[in-house]
Amino acid sequence: MADERASDQSVESSLATRLARRFPAGSLAVRNLSRQRLRAGLAMLGIVIGVFAVITLGMLGTALQTAALAELGGLGNQVIISPDDGEENLGPREVQAIRQAAAGGGTVIPLNSGGASVSGPNGQSFAQLYGTTQPAALFGVDNVPDTLRQGVAVGDELAAGLGARVGSAVEIEGNRYRVLAIIDSEGTFSPIRPGSAVVLPPDEFVADDYAQVVVQADSADDARAIADGVRERLNTRQERVSVLSLTSVLSRITEFFALLNGFLLAVAGISLVVAGVSIFNVMLMTVSERRGEIGVLRAVGVHRDEVLRTLLVESTLLGVVGGALGAILGTAVVVGVALGTRLPLSAVLVPTNGLVVLGAFGFGMLIALGGGLYPAYRAAWEPPVESLRG
Template sequence: MSISDSLGKVGMTADGVTASVYLARRNLARNGLRSTLAILGIIIGVFAIATLGILGSVIQLTAADALGGLGDQIIVSPNADAGIERLTDRDVTTITRAAGNDATVIPVVTGGALVERGESRTFAALYAVERPGDLFVAGAGELPERHRRGAIVGSSVAAELDVDVGRTITIEGREYRVIAILAESDGFNLLQPDGAVLIPRTAFADESYTQVIVRAESGSEAGAAADAIRESVNAREERVSVLELSRIVERIDQFFGLLNAFLIAIGAVSLIVAGVSILNVMLMSVSERRGEIGVLRAVGIQREDVLRTILVEAGLLGFVGGVIGAVISGLVALGLYLAVPEVTLPVVVNLRTAGYLLFAVLFGVVISLASGLYPAWRAANERPVEALRLK
């Protein structure tokens, strides 16, 4: 297409941006292979940023799901450094009073023993929890409101011993009728129920408690309860150590946030490399069209029009490559959901994922525009006489 035809086309379109878009599309199409390679670089960069960002987000949210509601729980344990090995009923009463009426206080006795049924046997953790429903869910049978008799068996122990509700198991020479089997744990739990057996507190030789779990309504209330427990129980001596799980959850979340930023930074490097490719494309394009640009300037096209046209070319490269890269990244994220059972749909499809895709596209356009600034400035400031002399 000749320069006069181009000017005629421009004259038939609206002024300003529309004319610049038309010329930019024509110029990019005229150098199809070069433009395609530049777009490919943007696609790779945007895909890297979006995919690494989404991957980091998926890991972070999956970890948060696995930790569940641990942020609103605290663990009160005997202070071994002060020679305290177990917690008494009086300690539990003090902890309950300090935690407040809205908190759930769950004293636990722990141990371990060989569990047998016929010729089958396995080692299991032993727990005594007065109200099992505060911590566990039954997969078969029903959990008693207060555990006074019988055994509640974890899913892994039940599978190894091939035991069902109503059957009996033997623990340290005592027989227990299985009254319930716990549901398989699908997340992180302070007490690992799958490989455990719950028996009444009276079955333990030492009935004093090894730890107390306190569940509050929120993380802030858990923090307040932890402070109150320290002040009450440790008023005279450091009898207990209090672990606030919300702080651990916060540290884990901070770690994954840092990891996510690192991954995005790695993707940004590839996009900056793509920007250098666009700079090269724009420079070569401007150099090849010096004569044409000189003619346009000679017939009255202003510097702003030339500047806008070159920037629109760079912006189009970034936008097209960004959109394609984001679409591919979105498909990869959905593939991750389909391929990995642990990854749930809400972890993949959410506002954060959409934010990473949008950020990657915008970053790709910004890098493209930045790469086109110098070639655009060079073209806009080309003297018409010099350009026509080299035509």
């Protein structure tokens, strides 16, 4: 056993000797830092805190933006066309022009609308009525039939207040209708509020024309093109329709999150700059205390480049170890927040957050290297005679 231990120690010593010969600057840097563990640890702690702050704030900001845009993504794909002032409804010609503008880019849903009192098994409430042949496409839900015949679809909030469920009956202006579906409004974003709506077949309305037309575009770019096409076809000579493209709302939200992320990263970056000042102070004090040692090295023939390289490796090691610890802790905290809240983990694990981690780690290393640059340069270029004087 003793022989095996001696053999292992001999191998480790031989390996350490080889590494020291191949990377003398790194070996000296590790030895020098180990001699001043408390001071080096405090300097490294500044890098850990700075990188941790940048990663947590940056990743959380990106995750919130990703989650919000995923929830609101359908909002940016809607175009709502309504009669302009002086017009009461949209006729067949206007609807046909809208269909031409949306050809190949979205689904056109003409709507009748009105308001009425609705009675259910457990109560009565005022509701917004919509008449359409495409209720599922209108609200983007799967639990509503494509067409409604001799029945209605009721929003979940209204159904809860009325005590209605699928199969029960509701009464609207003296007419009884069977509830065919309950509209699930959770995660649905639209100016047409599905939670408090009742959707009927369009032939239940007296008017043949439509109160508005909703276009569910295939993408935000299609929504912009459809809105421009409708304006070009219907508003060239006079303002006949009002076109509301919700893409602009989504763009404003995106701009807000981008501004918020920039602000958070700037605040976190300040802590990294403070960490750089701490490393600068540590390296400056280290050089001051080791002037005599550096002077002896220079006097026995060690080149100034070797001295410079050793001191820069010391500061870089502080940045690498501190940055790695900060990156691991920051990522773990953000993932923990996602697992413990309603923030989707998929919004955290996006490529942009990978760039945030790499950027914070690289910035931490750069700050550490910059903090040690001047002290190292000063020590390397100081004449050996001056260093030996102390």
